[in-house]
Amino acid sequence: MILFVKLLLAHLLGDFIWQPNSWVKDKEANKHKSVYLYLHILLHGVLAAVLIGDIGFIRYAILIAVTHGIIDLIKLNFQKPKTKRTWFVVDQIAHLLILIGIALFYHRNSIIPLLPCNDCWILITGFLLVTKPASIFIKTIISIWSPESQNSHQDNSLANAGNYIGILERLFVVCFILTGHFEAIGFLLAAKSIFRFGDLKEAKDRKLTEYVMIGTLISFGISILTGLAIQALLLQLP
Known part of the structure; x- marks a missing residue:
């Protein structure tokens, strides 16, 4: 189980944290001709090898890098603007299945x-x-929905404020679950709803309200499931 956790950590670092948007755009534009695609592949192999820390795992790290590149190339060549969401999900599921398979076959x-x-x-x-x-x-x-009034209400906002607020609220929720303060999640959700009420009331846009609610509920759902998963994994440790 810890082996898979390490591989998942390597995947998160390589696919999200240490992959700039400029790399993603270049890969989508140039596909197999993009130098950043191969840097991305190399990064995944190196991260997997370093985090596992076993010389015998190097061949598996190479396998992870190669399969990651193949999956990414398939996605880059077949995805269209209307199917990017679908290919994003398929891409991530395929990567996770590879990691699960390697974790099951490798026991050192x-x-x-x-x-x-x-x-x-x-x-x-x-x-x-x-x-x-x-x-x-x-x-x-949620990119499938794009309320017209959303952009008009972002001009007076701090740059990337919504993104950072979402990250902080998810971190808080995970902390609340791990410390056993589930009631605090309700207070956090209520507090966010109060602060958001003014903007949504001013906007008078039902689509914007539904857009915000969907994003908020998905965000809280992910953080709650993550917190519960961490709890379950920690309880399984000797």
């Missing part, structure tokens, strides 16, 4: 323990998951 312990405790790996991966990866997932899912 890491020779180089980068962290002294297994629960550290679970906590780091869980908290990282609800930051930028969750933001990208939510943005991709």
Whole structure:
């Protein structure tokens, strides 16, 4: 289980945290001719090898890098503007299935323990998951809806404020679950609703209200599921 957690952490770092938007745009424009595609592939292989820390895992790290590149190339060549959301989900599922398969076939312990405790790996991966990866997932899912009044109400907002607020609220929710304060999640949701009420009332746009509600509920859902998953994994540790 810890092996998969480490591989998942490597995937999150390589696919979301350490992949700039400029890389993504260049890959979509140039596909197999993009140098950033191959840097991206190399990054995934290196991250997997380093985080596992076993010389015997290098061949599996190479396998992860190669399969990651193949999956990305398939997505880049077949996705269209209208199907980007579908291919994003298919792409991530395919990557996760590869990682699960490798974790099931590889049973050695890491020779180089980068962290002294297994629960550290679970906590780091869980908290990282609800930051930028969750933001990208939510943005991709709700991009099918784009209320007209949304852009007109963003001019007076701080740059990327909504993104950072979402990340902070998800981190808070995970912390509340891990500390057993489930009631605090309700207070957090109520507080956000109060602050949002003024904007939504002023907008007088039902589509915008529904758009915000969907995004908020998906965000809280991801963080709650992540918090519960971290709890379950920690309880399984010896």
